[in-house]
Amino acid sequence: MRLEVQIKMNESLYLRDPEQSELGKNIIKYSIQLIHEKGFEAFTFKKLAEAIGTTEAGVYRYFENKHKLLVYIISWYWGWLEFQVIYQTKNISDPTTKLKQVIQLLSTSVEDDIMTAHVDESLLYQILISEGSKAYLTKHVEQDNKQQYFKPYKDLCNAVGNIILECNPTYKYPHSLASTIIESAHLQNFFMYNLPSLTDFKKSKNNTQIINFLNDLVFRSIQ
Amino acid sequence: MRLEVQIKMNESLYLRDPEQSELGKNIIKYSIQLIHEKGFEAFTFKKLAEAIGTTEAGVYRYFENKHKLLVYIISWYWGWLEFQVIYQTKNISDPTTKLKQVIQLLSTSVEDDIMTAHVDESLLYQILISEGSKAYLTKHVEQDNKQQYFKPYKDLCNAVGNIILECNPTYKYPHSLASTIIESAHLQNFFMYNLPSLTDFKKSKNNTQIINFLNDLVFRSIQ
DNA sequence: TTCAAATAATAGTATTACTATCATAAATAA
């Protein structure tokens, strides 16, 4: 038996559901590769179509524009991450241990999950770090938000906020602390590799230093 | 006597120094207005030229492309902010009070500084919140960094890091904490207005709640 | 006054971000 994890996506992000066809799955697969390789600004539907072996018009039948495609794959990752957070903390009763596990998950790239064949999670993690904030840093964030595009991010943030409250029910800023550690985990990662003097870390494969920093920050904050 | 503050800019950011001519100053002034109004993605040199009353080619004589112009105005703001941080904490001897003052400066838009005639700092603060990270979240961050484009940001970060160390010389992550509070100040501001459920704040003119959150975060972290 | 530098005016190109049309192949329903 073959298990497949399916992340339920917001339907208004796409014109045709990419999970439902080979071409659709290729659009996701190759857009992750290309955005990772070229960066979001240099990524175009034409290049994507060439990589897949289809035409530009073919891609446009699935996604209205490249921004929606970015939001799609970023949202997918947030959904997958929330699943990981819930799954990997299920049997932990101590909220402190749970929160540490969450910080670890937020700070490290996971190996390519075999349960999601057409998605390479480790590439996606890199995309999240470099391009993630571009999903919402737009002039149309309000409309996008009305369409619920950011629900997976909010859900994750809320889940993390709840674990924070489990650790200390009187802590006053669970959501802000949650969004701060999520974003900081990514940003410190980006800085460590690209602008290291903005951090106190040396480049390293594992992200222990970032994890230590965030643990220190979080647990002192919530006592 | 008329005082003018001049922020020394990295010369490789521009082709011709915009501070040295009327057209140049207009390019800065109107690009701030237009980027604020339309967002960086929809901002073009053609629209800018029309707003100023010059031609596209005229703008290209000053800046190679719109990304360098963005980096220019963002860097300008970092430089100006560092000046503010130094100036406004000069006579404070207590490092804790100093750090609080810095957090306040990072979290609030300052009134338009009359000492910089062609720059509207309150608009620039909004641009920094929404577009600031796009200055470095690119595939060419490494080359840009080699050209020292991010020096003003690093300098500010370092100045804040030093104040953190004054408060607690044994704190292990002064730079990471500094970059985290700088970015978090902006992000929480953006979220408060656009994705409020990622924060614990209600929309408000002054940013006291964000300042309280950051003070709490920082001073618990460094004890 | 003269000469160099800055600007204005105009034109042109490759690429991007789409939209539209029509033919064909594959899946499905009558």
Add this chain to the structure above:
DNA sequence: TTATTTATGATAGTAATACTATTATTTGAA
């Protein structure tokens, strides 16, 4: 089985973007 919908492929076309180049005109310093 045929008829018909549906997805894809192939091709074309358009407006806007991100530039580069050329020439003429203005300005301002020597």
